[in-house]
Amino acid sequence: MNTDDLTDVLEDAGLSPYQADAYVAVLELGASPATDIAEASSVPDPRIYDVLRDLETEGYIETYQQGSLHARAHSPSEVLEDLQTRADRFSTAAEEIENRWESPPMEDHRVSIVKRFETVLDRAEELIRDADNQVQLSADPEQYERLAPALAEARDDDVNIKLSLYTHDDEVRADSLPGESALADTCTEARHRTLPSPFIALVDRTWTCFTPHTDSVNEYGILVDDRTHTYVFNWYFKTCLWGVWEPVYSEVRTEPPITYVDIRQCIQEIEPLLEAGETIPVRIEGFETATDERVELTGRIVDTTYSGGSDDGGAEPPLSHLAGRVQLTIDTDQGEYVVGGWGAMLEEIEAVRITLLEPPSDR
Structure with missing residues (x-):
């Protein structure tokens, strides 16, 4: 690194142009009178004394009287530690900028x-x-x-x-x-x-x-x-x-209790049972759409509604028939509830989990 580059780096590290120039001159000259340091640098003679005292305050040099004001560089360990700390902070800042750019909060x-x-x-x-x-x-x-x-x-x-x-x-x-x-x-x-x-x-x-x-x-x-x-x-x-x-x-069960997290899959599999007149006990876990409060209902499924209509013969409806609005009607001790799936707004309940329970033992 040449002298100009070193001076630029010291300026980036917080020194003024005069301070950076004077410090490099002290490094090159060794212990020297202030007038010689001014001559070897770009610092005007009237300013050299203030510049050297500022460098001494920041720990870069020490001054002493030997007929006139002299200066010599301190051991560079403190300066090097300061520069390394600054370099680490720049490196950390660069990484943080990259992280924030790649992954905004x-x-x-x-x-x-x-x-x-x-x-x-x-x-x-x-x-x-x-x-x-x-x-x-x-x-x-x-x-x-x-x-x-x-x-x-x-x-x-x-x-x-x-x-x-x-x-x-x-x-x-x-x-x-x-x-x-x-x-x-x-x-x-x-x-x-x-x-x-x-x-x-x-x-x-x-x-x-x-x-x-x-x-x-x-x-x-x-x-x-x-x-x-x-x-x-x-x-x-x-x-x-x-x-x-x-x-x-x-590990999905084929006999109750059977749990669904997708109302469409549930309807596909229970539609033939409803068509055959089966009683389907159910537990619904979800949220009231009006209040967003968590709710749990227990009752039986009495009806399904979906935009594609029902296939003849009680077969499972294809997924294409369930692409629109789908609903379950649940009969409970508190009355009937209309239950929807993901994103339900018009129904009373948005179901998160639907569990088919075992039929009553007297069946």
């Missing part, structure tokens, strides 16, 4: 675009650990392994987890997918997809973490704290990443 942004996939994965991990009710996750085996501890914590908290695992091959190999015991610890259901897929984590009907699949030319991520946007991603997950792919693990 979510409390101030409902939708954030980030550069790094790791930012998306880190946020997904936090959200999964804090989940209350359900997680829908599309991931490759490596991403799954990273999130497995968080998924296990969520399962321990009785969170319903649908896991769509994607690989780049057409065959399910023993070494490409987690084993059954691992899946039992980390999800409620798992399916295998053999097409490149984006990473998606949908948490509690509110949060979305998204990034394109690894073969995409675009590298970015999206973090969404919004029920409406997450509802759109939910339909993408349901139709493209879930419904058409083969199950590889399921």
Whole structure:
């Protein structure tokens, strides 16, 4: 580094141009009279005494009388420590600027675009650990392994987890997918997809973490704290990443009690039972749409309503028939309630969990 560059750096570190120039001169000359330092630098003779005293106050030099005012540099250890501290602060500030640019605080942004996939994965991990009710996750085996501890914590908290695992091959190999015991610890259901897929984590009907699949030319991520946007991603997950792919693990019961976190899946499976005149006892956990207060109802399902109409013969209605408004009518001791699913506004109750109970023992 030449003298001019060194002077510029010292100015960046807080010295004035005269102070930086005088200090470099003292370093080069050694112990010297003030007049010689002024001559070796750009500091005018009348100013050199004030400049040297200021440098002494800041710990860069010491002055002494030897017929006239002289100056010599202090041991550079204190100066070097100060410069290193300043350098560390600049480095920390640079990292903070980058972090804030890549990952703005979510409390101030409902939708954030980030550069790094790791930012998306880190946020997904936090959200999964804090989940209350359900997680829908599309991931490759490596991403799954990273999130497995968080998924296990969520399962321990009785969170319903649908896991769509994607690989780049057409065959399910023993070494490409987690084993059954691992899946039992980390999800409620798992399916295998053999097409490149984006990473998606949908948490509690509110949060979305998204990034394109690894073969995409675009590298970015999206973090969404919004029920409406997450509802759109939910339909993408349901139709493209879930419904058409083969199950590889399921702990879903086939006999009551059976719990659903999706009202559409519930209606698909109970419609034939209703058509056959079966009594279907049920427990609804959710929120009153008028007050947003948590509520739990117990009764029986007496009717279903959905925009696609009912198929002849009591068959399960296809998902396309359930794409619009769907409702359950529940008869309880307090009267009948109309129950909707995700985002319900016109119904009295938004269901979070629907549990089919065992029929009365006298049936």
